[in-house]
Amino acid sequence: MKYLAIIPARYASTRFPGKPLAMLGDTEVINHVWRRVERAGVPAVVATDDERILRCVTGAGGRAVMTRSDHCCGTDRLVEAVTALDTDADVIINVQGDEPFIHPEQILALRGIFENAPETMIATLARPYPEDAPADALLDPNLVKVVTDGAGLALYFSRSPIPFLRGVPEQEWPRRHRYLTHIGVYAYRREILLSLPSLPPSPLEQAESLEQLRWLQAGLGIAVAESTHPTVGIDTPADLERARDFLNNNCLNDIAL
Numbered sequence: 001m002k003y004l005a006i007i008p009a010r011y012a013s014t015r016f017p018g019k020p021l022a023m024l025g026d027t028e029v030i031n032h033v034w035r036r037v038e039r040a041g042v043p044a045v046v047a048t049d050d051e052r053i054l055r056c057v058t059g060a061g062g063r064a065v066m067t068r069s070d071h072c073c074g075t076d077r078l079v080e081a082v083t084a085l086d087t088d089a090d091v092i093i094n095v096q097g098d099e100p101f102i103h104p105e106q107i108l109a110l111r112g113i114f115e116n117a118p119e120t121m122i123a124t125l126a127r128p129y130p131e132d133a134p135a136d137a138l139l140d141p142n143l144v145k146v147v148t149d150g151a152g153l154a155l156y157f158s159r160s161p162i163p164f165l166r167g168v169p170e171q172e173w174p175r176r177h178r179y180l181t182h183i184g185v186y187a188y189r190r191e192i193l194l195s196l197p198s199l200p201p202s203p204l205e206q207a208e209s210l211e212q213l214r215w216l217q218a219g220l221g222i223a224v225a226e227s228t229h230p231t232v233g234i235d236t237p238a239d240l241e242r243a244r245d246f247l248n249n250n251c252l253n254d255i256a257l
Helices: 029-038 051-059 074-085 104-116 170-176 190-198 203-208 212-217 237-249
Strands: 003-009 044-048 063-066 091-094 122-128 145-148 154-158 180-189 222-226
Touching: 003 029, 003 074, 029 044, 029 051, 029 104, 044 051, 044 074, 051 063, 063 074, 074 091, 074 190, 091 104, 091 190, 104 122, 104 180, 104 222, 154 212, 154 222, 180 190, 203 212, 212 222
Parallel strands: 003 044, 003 091, 044 063, 122 222
Antiparallel strands: 091 180, 122 180, 145 154, 145 180
């Protein structure tokens, strides 16, 4: 089975313009991402809408492809890149360009789902929420939660804590239930990925502003693998400072390149 990772990277982010080119240690954020993906043995290509990002990646020895700047979502950019590359990969892995601490073992976990269950259509990752962590963070709508069935297939994703623990004070929820928080890395069978742009927006997707709910509501199964590796996604300049602190405090071979 052949795999290819596509890493969408836009320059004109609303909350943090130019974040793929922000320096994290002595390396740009986007170059951290593709290098860590390739440590898992999966070839990676950055899909960008900006020549500066393309030059940054190719100048560091990576591969990049130009895509349009008017895509409404990352999946459409992914599809354009896959079509332009004319790849024969069976599975496409989508890693966001603002995840500089993606761990190679997380990429291998996604590969394992497809190799152990050939019928898999889409796969993603989730992290157990620590039982000693504050409940306030669990209530944060920016932290997406997921629940799965007994076979590890996603039942639902939500910005609200799911399940709701009736009769239990909210501050006790992390200790009374094993919550899973979503890690926004996906892998798709190529033919499934290419079919996604034809799906109409769904009511659940529009209610929660979560694109993966469109896929679930269309009947596409999403397998979930668990990972405990810490990551720091970068959406704002404040996140970049957190990422720098994380890098400085975790200067190990499996964290920093």
